[in-house]
Amino acid sequence: MSYDVIILGGGPAGLTAGIYASRARLSTLLVEKAFPGGQLTMCENVENFPGYLGGPGMKLAETMREQAERFGMESRIAEVERVDLLGVEKVLYTADKEEIRGKTVILSLGAKPKRLGVPGEREFIGRGVSYCAVCDGAFFKDKRLAVVGGGDTAVEDSVFLTRYASSVHIVHRRDKFRAQRIIQERALANPVITVCWNSVVREIGGTDKVEHVILEDVFTRDQTLLSVDGVFILIGAEPNTKMVDGQVKLDEMGYILTDEHMRTNVPGVFAAGDVRHKPLRQIITACADGAVAAAAAEKYIEGSL
């Protein structure tokens, strides 16, 4: 069988594309390697999605999936290893040697956490180094933490981590946060949080688990040892576009280039959400992309776009 629309990736962009495509009576399959939700599942409290007064991201993702499935969207958990997007029929090849075929593909592949690339980071993953406060925060009850980054995630999650930790040091490479003002204000007013401005982590050290980080002042190059039990590296994300590189056009950072209809340079292939080159990566903008991509896929199948 050849689906009208195959959606690759089940974050808010993919789930919304699923709602719109299946509601338009297109045969729609969402392929996701784990449970749907993407980065949304790591969000402890979503409070800026219109109409949703606050609550876990997981719940919002679950509701979106249920809504799409009500309209007939199928979903499948599969590890896609390779894609062939260039032909008229699009083909996804899974690790189980299955071929999934469709007339159109919506790439909603999302992004993954960026690594710092310092000594100790890789060795201590799961032993003090984490990339997800919601996932691992509870393991650090009454512990001392460092959080690296100055964006919304780092600053907001630092406040979240004060539920557990006895101290949280935010290590930021500049003298100003990138985070939204309302998020900054909450962090700066929290007595458990200290900010190490103009500082970078040079090394993460310990024996069996994290025991300290070496901080370096970016101006003086002075190094200090900060004793901590955990390090949350929350410095942004990079797009999951390795699989489609060479088929769809990417920007210099690896994000997929689209037009306002979410069309990539390949006919019948659309992109939506954080994987796309865009100015604002939020749940609401991911959902909007998904809706536009599904509507464009419908028009493409009809031959009117």
Ligand code: NAP
């Ligand atoms: P981000 O906005 O890209 O911020 C990344 C932060 O990490 C920046 O402060 C950056 O420093 C720092 N950084 C990057 N690479 C680094 C490195 N190698 N070493 C040290 N520091 C480094 O990422 P994000 O905070 O994950 O946010 C991603 C998107 O999600 C944003 O659009 C954000 O608005 C959104 N978001 C929104 C909410 C909310 O609205 N409640 C919550 C979370 C995320 P510089 O500032 O110096 O570049």
